[in-house]
Amino acid sequence: MKSVISLDEHQAPRALALDDPPLSAVTELSFNTQLLEHLLRHSVESVMITNASTNKIERVNQAFTDITGYLAEEVMGETPSIVQSSRHGREFYEQMWHQLAQTGSWSGQVWNRRKSGAVYLQWLTINTLTNPQGEVTHRVAIGHDLTGSSIDRNGHNLFTFNDALTQLGNRQLLTSRLDQALAEAERTGIDIGLMVLDIGRFRRINEQLGLTWGDDILRQQARTLQAVVDQADTLVRLQGDMFAILRHNRAQDSSLAHLADKLISIMAKPIVLADQSVVSLQPSIGIAVYPRDALDNAGLLQAAEHAHAMAKRAGRSRFQFVDQRLHDLHHRELLIEHSLHHVFNTLHGEGLSLAYQPQVRPSDGKVMALEALLRWQHPQLGALSPAEFIPVAEQSAQSVRLDRWVIEQACQQIARWQHHYQAVPVVSVNLSAQQFSEPDFADWLLACVKRAGISADKLKLEVTETTMMVHKQTCIKMLIRLRALGFSISLDDFGTGYSALACLHLYPLDELKIDRSFMVEASQNTRAFLLLKTIVGLVQELGLQLVVEGVEQQAQLDLLADFGSLTVQGYFYYRPLSVLELEPILALGASA
Missing domain, CATH: 3.30.70.270 (Reverse transcriptase/Diguanylate cyclase domain)
Known part of the structure; x- marks a missing residue:
């Protein structure tokens, strides 16, 4: 099939980068503007170019008009659904979006609808265009009408249903x-x-x-x-x-x-x-x-x-x-993955929100910090647990964008609180493992807090024990720089599988958070309690702050009575709260 993008015929389909170069910046192309315009004008395949962030059509060629019956001015600003038929169910398009998100390209047969209402079969190839920063900016859909004619002007077969090797169908x-x-x-x-x-x-x-x-x-x-x-x-x-x-x-x-x-x-x-x-x-x-x-x-x-x-x-x-x-x-995971992609590429966080769970000093009940916790009200699946959608985000390489959305929202919220309240607790945010593969993260984070008008010491970065141990060298290097910039560092989920005890002195830490499961075990098992006590003593000897998660009962709190200075987080004091629910607490003058 002809294409406006030049590719070696033996290459596998791939995502196209804007510096590949982009159709929207044809002056950067190795061939001149006249040649590109000639290809678009005389191609027998329809060409549709859409804006990735809005999914609106920005350009079509003459073949598109010939095949669909729609003039260019009739479809500009519309979405590709203008030619969509009812032949395919929701799963078809979800699979298409899933493959586009994973590989940057998709090809296959599609039943579309002409302006007249007639349904026609089309062989469609979609490629994504990205800018030098790797951000998807446009999509190019090239289609061939399989029902109109399968023979080109020279009488050659443009499409075959045969597999050349086995002589079976394909x-x-x-x-x-x-x-x-x-x-x-x-x-x-x-x-x-x-x-x-x-x-x-x-x-x-x-x-x-x-x-x-x-x-x-x-x-x-x-x-x-x-x-x-x-x-x-x-x-x-x-x-x-x-x-x-x-x-x-x-x-x-x-x-x-x-x-x-x-x-x-x-x-x-x-x-x-x-x-x-x-x-x-x-x-x-x-x-x-x-x-x-x-x-x-x-x-x-x-x-x-x-x-x-x-x-x-x-x-x-x-x-x-x-x-x-x-x-x-599996289908639910695909839907979540596609929805995450849709959220960040079109609607910028629709359905996502933050709740904040206070961390309390037991000696006087003072709120010492707030942990920002991500919530998602999915338009089809309802309220989703982070335990369900965060792993999907990690598997589909969207956790970096998710992290950064959370950080931006938290920074903006801290700034709003500082405008209304004299003392605002430090806010902790969670970092995914993928964030440590992003060389620009420290610079981005510093720019983010500056844009919000807050200082770095108002943000605490939580990194899981697993991430620390698996990405040891990159983690240490990144955290040293972040700490030098004024951010405090917390080791999260301590005790969940990897023993970082022997490596605590290597990491640039300010705080250690003991996982809820450790607290539950310590309240039921004497040996687990003695181990918890030993860890608390070691952490305090190292001069680190200590947070114990999962404190839900008075009996659990009593176990910690002789452990010295520490902070607890759990339903015994507070569940995760909305911004509105936090206002009375902040008004009482909670301070870090």
């Missing part, structure tokens, strides 16, 4: 047949079965025998599959050693299980190569069923792939139906 054929099967199933109420399978050990075969033998094995297995599946089934090669089988009828669990068992038995038989060497394989199969496991094209394929991954993890040479509970959890 992923595009599967997508097309799935669309047809789902439309039929919606009319007739029948079930549809989709299997995703691999032959197993294929990477090792390629490494040990070479790609030529690997290709030969793939062709043999393709012929084996063709001999087993029904003539009415759709058999395709997805990629590598991955195949898929779409069963339009007889898609009951028993029938699908029987076919899967037969496939595993046949495919696991030793293969004799031309040089008489013998290869044994370990196939795995994942099975999804419409409408039980998913309701649209992308969702059904995703469910089958998920079941396939489960079969592989369970030991291979087996088949696996979709575990709905795990599949729902």
